[in-house]
Every structure is written in C-alpha cells, then in structure tokens.
Amino acid sequence: MKETMLVPRPEYPRPQMVRPKWDNLNGQWEFEIDHGKSGKEREWFNINHKFSREITVPFCPESRLSGIAYTDFMAAVWYKREFTIPDSWNKQRILLHFGAVDYNTEVWINGQSVGKHRGGYTPFSFDITEHIGSGVNIVTVCAEDDVRSGLQPRGKQCDSYYSWGCDYTRTTGIWQTVWLECVPQTYISSLKITPDLPNECVHIEAKVNGELCNSLLIDATATYEQKRVGSQQAVISGEIAKLTIPISEVYVWEPGSPKLYDLNLALSENREKIDEVQSYFGLRSVALQGMSFKINNKSVFQRLVLDQGFYPDGIYTAPTDDDLRNDIELSIKLGFNGARLHEKVFEPRFLYWADKLGYMVWGEYPNWLFDITTATGLERVLPEWMEAMERDINHPSIIGWCPFNETWDKNGTKQNDEVVRITYNVTKQLDPSRPVIDASGFYHVSTDIFDVHDYDQNPETFKKRYEPMKAGGEAHVPFPERQKYEGQPYFVSEFGGIWWNPSATDEKSWGYGERPRSEEEFLSRYEGLVSVLLENPNIMGFCYTQLYDVEQEANGLYTYNRKLKFNENIIRDINSRVAANEKNFEVIFSSNEKLRINK
Incomplete structure (x- = not known):
C-alpha cells in the first residue's frame, strides 16, 4: 500500500468491519467537469480518453482541498485514475468501495461499466474481479448532480449560486474515501x-x-x-x-x-x-419511559447541539480524522452530551469517535426542502435511508433515528402523510430497539417522540410557552391544525440560534432573531433559554443551534474555524446543571451483581 503520508484521509474507512488487505485510492485523480452531461455519449469512459485537470480525492471539487474550488453548479463530473492489484491478492475477489458520491454514479473498470448507484450519502461497492487484469488497471467514475430538481435529497447544499441563510456550499461527486478490498471467494x-x-x-x-x-x-x-x-x-x-x-x-x-x-x-x-x-x-439499552429518555434505565437529559458537518476547506469532508474527533471533543467541553447530526449522513469515522468518546447522536437524513408531496418522494428517500440505517445500525452512539426534518409544504401542496408514515414504519421494522422521530419540528404523523423547533429569543416569552407543562398541563403544539400531541416524551430539538459573531461584518451574515448588543447579553439570553428547558420535568431534552458557524450562518458557539467565542466555563456550567427530568433516576438491574454500571 502507498505511504500513508502521501494519501489524504488514510485511515481505514469502515471501522466496524475491518480486514487487513485493503488499498486506499484517495489522492490525485484525473478530473473533468461535464456541464452538458454529454460525457457518456462522447465515451469519456474509454481508457484512452484524457481529462484536462487533476483533483485530490476524497474532497469535492467545490472545496479548496480538492485543488479545484469551483463553486458553480456542475451537471456532471468525471474522475479517472490508474491502480494495480498486489500479487498477493491473486485468486481472490476484489471489491471497489465508495464511501459516498453525490449523486447519480456510474463506474467503469478498463472501459467496462461495473455498476450504478443513486444517492449522495451512502456507501456502495462493486465486485470488479472479472474486469481487472495484471498490471495497470483504470477506474473511471461519472457523477451527475442536480440539487435544484427538488427530487434529490441535498441537505443544506444551497440551490442558488450564492450561499444564504442556513444553506451552504454544495458538494458534487466523490466526498468520502475510495478503496479496494481483497476478500476470499466466499x-x-x-x-x-x-x-x-x-x-x-x-x-x-x-x-x-x-x-x-x-x-x-x-x-x-x-x-x-x-x-x-x-x-x-x-x-x-x-x-x-x-x-x-x-x-x-x-x-x-x-x-x-x-x-x-x-x-x-x-x-x-x-x-x-x-x-x-x-x-x-457496546452493551447499552435505550428506552422511553414517561417523559424520560433512558440509557441503561437511567434518565439522561438530552443536552444536544446541532452539528451540520461542514468544514471551511473540505465542505462535506473533514480534512483529517482528527478533525472529526475534535468536533465531538469541542462539544463535550461545553457540557453537551450529544448532537443531532443535522441534514447529512455523517462519515462512519465520525460515528466511530462518537462510540469511543461516549457521545450520543441522532442518525438523520438530508431531506431539507425535499419534495414529499407525492409518492415519488418515498421512492427517492426510502432506499437510501435504508442503506444509511444498514451502514450505521451497529453504532452504540446512535440512540435514535430521524428520517425527516421540517417537512415544508411545496408550492401550497401539503406533505403526503403516507410518505412520512411509511418511512416511520419501515424504520421501526428495521430497528425496533431505538426511538424514531418521524419529522423533526413538523409535521408529525407517527412518532415516538414529539419534538418542536422554537427560535423565540426572549427567555420570558419562551418560559411562558412551556410553563403549563411543568405541572402536567397542556403541551405547546405548533401547527395544531396539522399535528396532535398524544402524550409522547417532549423534546425541544431546535432552539436558540443566537446570532453572535462580532468579527462578522459581512452584510450577508445571518442568524435567528435580533442580534445581541454584547457578549453579556448573549450569555444572559443563552442561560435564560437553557434554564427554561432544564427546569421542566416534562421535557426530555434540548438541541441548541448550533455548535459552530457555517459560512454566513453566525449562530455557532464556535467560529467556522472552530475558535471558541465565549468563556468555555460559563457555557459548560449552564449546560451541565442537573435537569428536573433526571433527578430521580434508577439504575438498571441494581440487584444483579454481574452488572457494573460505570459512573
């Protein structure tokens, strides 16, 4: 295998199923932008066709780390590189793996098509044994991408040229590790x-x-x-x-x-x-009981933060494995115990570090502004969502699933509730061991947890909205004409979003509500909002928006470059207060001498 110091993202990409015989194909590839999507017609997959540029894989062409940094729309992109198979792999099967390619992908080996995949966030592989020969082989990849179609899940990738609000730079093509694996015949x-x-x-x-x-x-x-x-x-x-x-x-x-x-x-x-x-x-149980979320039968208040999974130089792709771990450690330092992995299927290596560091995460899907008004939405979402669940189901850090977030109506047409209901039911069938939120924020159809998004910036009016729940009174239900609260555990899964970045002078900077006039005002507002949720025994958790700024969105606790904006101790002390919901927890199997609860 190549010297790892010459290969970006050299670590083993699939930490829950490791074999010793593999080869990382990250690094320099030939590259071409195909604006007219005519490359297939012109047979660019032919082994003699030369591309005019080079790109560093696995970074998307929009990113600086790719060496391309082209941020306009690209209808299709092409990649090509040579590889050789070690002699020691003879008489065995060779698998070619892609961690993720956005969005419609076709792959050729030595000019012959070996397969296609649709979906921008999940892994796929092809058995290329019958298509390779001794010596040099050539792999060619074409990825077609159209985030403006409304029928392609795109997460927070902006569908206009300039990033704005909570939409950011797009990702096209390969954005996770490409690798070869040697396996036996069986x-x-x-x-x-x-x-x-x-x-x-x-x-x-x-x-x-x-x-x-x-x-x-x-x-x-x-x-x-x-x-x-x-x-x-x-x-x-x-x-x-x-x-x-x-x-x-x-x-x-x-x-x-x-x-x-x-x-x-x-x-x-x-x-x-x-x-x-x-x-x-990891051995652990997850359960809902009353208004509590329980890990190993212990009430654990969800002190979560929204993580968008974006990086200044790599966009969707962390520059290094250490950057993935660092984001979790930055969150833990501020007193959070987990995150919503928002509008993106995160890399397996991120989940590996969440497992290792004891960090709770919700597995989500990039459905932002995706059209689910017809059954076509189900066709586009469900297969890839099932692939994401299959990939990630073994991670103990994943404590719940959320396939949809804010299912907005399209052009006055309401969501097709059956798309949401069927996706919820399939999720429960695939994994009955974890709770499922059907559509975070709105509009709930079938859900284990009733969650809301509330960006009220005033602690007093925020408190008034949830005060009746403290005594078991009526719960706050946004859009009551579209959804009904049925006594499930209650979760404020987006709040805050306080806009604070004194160094951001760009008029395009964006955040929720009115920008505080001072750091002191920010901290007062933050403490007030968090305290309302911690002190309510009938709220099981919160998720603050957000961990770090992303491009123009300046409501992070860190800057986009992961520099802390506030006094770490103050934020951590606010977040770490004991919640009313978790004061009377019970340890599972306390009479069983074999069980060791690690406190």
Missing part, C-alpha cells in the same frame, strides 16, 4: 450487531457472499480489554448466520463512560478458516 459481506443488556448478551447476524455449502461455520468471539468474555458458533443457513453470545463480564456503554467490547468473526469451511473480520460493540 466471505462475510455484512454484519448486524444487536446489544441485549437485560439478558447480558449480544445478538449477531452475519451475511455471507460467494459459494455456499453446508460446511460453512461462523465463530464469534467477544473480548473486553483483550480478555475473552464470550463466544459462539453457528452454521450458515442460506446466506445468513444468526447467533447469540452470552457475555460473562458486563460493562455498559453510556454517555461519558463508553465501555466497548472487541468482536472477532471467523468464517471457516471444513474447519479451515477462510475469512476473518474485526469489529466492536
């Missing part, structure tokens, strides 16, 4: 891990691809700090092996105290090992 292709804390075990479902026979076995071994704490074996039935590993020493994953187990899976045929993958998991 191999473990996917893995689902379900923790079962009450029964002190973990359930494993492994899928196998390749030549199947009755002598295939899966051996699964769990270790904690290199000590074996459980194992199990199962025969492959069809393409699937299902097994349960009892855990002899139970340590729990919880916010701020993330205990993780290592997991080894070995596939054998006639007792000879043919494949092996490394993974990890």
Whole structure:
C-alpha cells in the first residue's frame, strides 16, 4: 500500500468491519467537469480518453482541498485514475468501495461499466474481479448532480449560486474515501450487531457472499480489554448466520463512560478458516419511559447541539480524522452530551469517535426542502435511508433515528402523510430497539417522540410557552391544525440560534432573531433559554443551534474555524446543571451483581 503520508484521509474507512488487505485510492485523480452531461455519449469512459485537470480525492471539487474550488453548479463530473492489484491478492475477489458520491454514479473498470448507484450519502461497492487484469488497471467514475430538481435529497447544499441563510456550499461527486478490498471467494459481506443488556448478551447476524455449502461455520468471539468474555458458533443457513453470545463480564456503554467490547468473526469451511473480520460493540439499552429518555434505565437529559458537518476547506469532508474527533471533543467541553447530526449522513469515522468518546447522536437524513408531496418522494428517500440505517445500525452512539426534518409544504401542496408514515414504519421494522422521530419540528404523523423547533429569543416569552407543562398541563403544539400531541416524551430539538459573531461584518451574515448588543447579553439570553428547558420535568431534552458557524450562518458557539467565542466555563456550567427530568433516576438491574454500571 502507498505511504500513508502521501494519501489524504488514510485511515481505514469502515471501522466496524475491518480486514487487513485493503488499498486506499484517495489522492490525485484525473478530473473533468461535464456541464452538458454529454460525457457518456462522447465515451469519456474509454481508457484512452484524457481529462484536462487533476483533483485530490476524497474532497469535492467545490472545496479548496480538492485543488479545484469551483463553486458553480456542475451537471456532471468525471474522475479517472490508474491502480494495480498486489500479487498477493491473486485468486481472490476484489471489491471497489465508495464511501459516498453525490449523486447519480456510474463506474467503469478498463472501459467496462461495473455498476450504478443513486444517492449522495451512502456507501456502495462493486465486485470488479472479472474486469481487472495484471498490471495497470483504470477506474473511471461519472457523477451527475442536480440539487435544484427538488427530487434529490441535498441537505443544506444551497440551490442558488450564492450561499444564504442556513444553506451552504454544495458538494458534487466523490466526498468520502475510495478503496479496494481483497476478500476470499466466499466471505462475510455484512454484519448486524444487536446489544441485549437485560439478558447480558449480544445478538449477531452475519451475511455471507460467494459459494455456499453446508460446511460453512461462523465463530464469534467477544473480548473486553483483550480478555475473552464470550463466544459462539453457528452454521450458515442460506446466506445468513444468526447467533447469540452470552457475555460473562458486563460493562455498559453510556454517555461519558463508553465501555466497548472487541468482536472477532471467523468464517471457516471444513474447519479451515477462510475469512476473518474485526469489529466492536457496546452493551447499552435505550428506552422511553414517561417523559424520560433512558440509557441503561437511567434518565439522561438530552443536552444536544446541532452539528451540520461542514468544514471551511473540505465542505462535506473533514480534512483529517482528527478533525472529526475534535468536533465531538469541542462539544463535550461545553457540557453537551450529544448532537443531532443535522441534514447529512455523517462519515462512519465520525460515528466511530462518537462510540469511543461516549457521545450520543441522532442518525438523520438530508431531506431539507425535499419534495414529499407525492409518492415519488418515498421512492427517492426510502432506499437510501435504508442503506444509511444498514451502514450505521451497529453504532452504540446512535440512540435514535430521524428520517425527516421540517417537512415544508411545496408550492401550497401539503406533505403526503403516507410518505412520512411509511418511512416511520419501515424504520421501526428495521430497528425496533431505538426511538424514531418521524419529522423533526413538523409535521408529525407517527412518532415516538414529539419534538418542536422554537427560535423565540426572549427567555420570558419562551418560559411562558412551556410553563403549563411543568405541572402536567397542556403541551405547546405548533401547527395544531396539522399535528396532535398524544402524550409522547417532549423534546425541544431546535432552539436558540443566537446570532453572535462580532468579527462578522459581512452584510450577508445571518442568524435567528435580533442580534445581541454584547457578549453579556448573549450569555444572559443563552442561560435564560437553557434554564427554561432544564427546569421542566416534562421535557426530555434540548438541541441548541448550533455548535459552530457555517459560512454566513453566525449562530455557532464556535467560529467556522472552530475558535471558541465565549468563556468555555460559563457555557459548560449552564449546560451541565442537573435537569428536573433526571433527578430521580434508577439504575438498571441494581440487584444483579454481574452488572457494573460505570459512573
């Protein structure tokens, strides 16, 4: 493999399913912008066709780190590079992986199409074994992108030339790692891990691809700090092996105290090992009880912050793995225990660090201003949402799912409630272990949690709105003609957005409400709003907008370059006060001597 110092984003891109034989294809690729989307007609996939520019993958062409920094609309973009297969990979299968490419993608190997993928946020791969030869091979990629169509989920990518309000610079084409993987002729292709804390075990479902026979076995071994704490074996039935590993020493994953187990899976045929993958998991339970959100049966107030997942130089792509970890650590320093991963499917490496650092996150989807007035919306959202869930379901840091955010009407036409309802039902079918918010902010159809967005900047009127709930009175319900509160746990999942950046003189700067006249006024407003929510026993959590500025949106607690705007201790002390909702928590299985709750 290449020297990692020459390859951007060199770390292993799929931390929950690791194999030793892989090759990172990030770095310099040939590149071309195809404004007329005529490249396929002109056969740009031909191996002899030369592109006129170079780009640094995995950074999108809009970003400075790509070396292109072209921010106008691009109907299609093309990539090409050479690669060779190590001799040691002979007689095995070769998979070509893409972490994410926005939006409609087709891939060619040595001039032959090997497959297509639709969706800008989820991974895909192709088995290219039959298309490669010895020596130099060529991979060509075309990605078509149209954020203005209304039928392409685009998150916070701006559909006008200039970024404005809460919409930012677009991302086109490749924006996550491209890599090769060497696997046996028969191999473990996917893995689902379900923790079962009450029964002190973990359930494993492994899928196998390749030549199947009755002598295939899966051996699964769990270790904690290199000590074996459980194992199990199962025969492959069809393409699937299902097994349960009892855990002899139970340590729990919880916010701020993330205990993780290592997991080894070995596939054998006639007792000879043919494949092996490394993974990890956390034992924890998630439940809603009354007005409380419970982790391991402990009431945990959701002190969340909105994270948009944007970077000044990389746009959608963090410059380094350390930048992903740093964003979580910056949040924790201010007393937050988690985040809404807003309008974007974040990189697996971000979720890995959330797992490692004990940071709660909500898995979301980039539906901002997407048209769900007809069933076509379901066609475009549901397949990619299912791919996102499949990719991320094993992460203990994900404590809930939210497929839609602020489902605005389109041109006077209301949302199709069945699109929301069906997506909610499918989400619950795929993962019954986590709560689901159907449409954050509005308009709820079927939801486990009733959440609202409230950007009232006045602590007094803000308090008056939620005061009846303190004594069990009527809950505040925006748009009562469109949604009904049915007694679910109540979550103020967007609030604040206080506009403060004294150094921002650009007239395009934007935030919610009236800009404070001083830092003192900001802090007074912040404390007032947060206190209203912390002191209400019938509110399960909040999510403050937002962690850092993004381009013209100047309502972050940090600048876009991650520089703190305020006294860290003051913000942390406000956020860290004990919430009324969590004063009387109960520890799960307190009578079970095997269970060690890590405080």
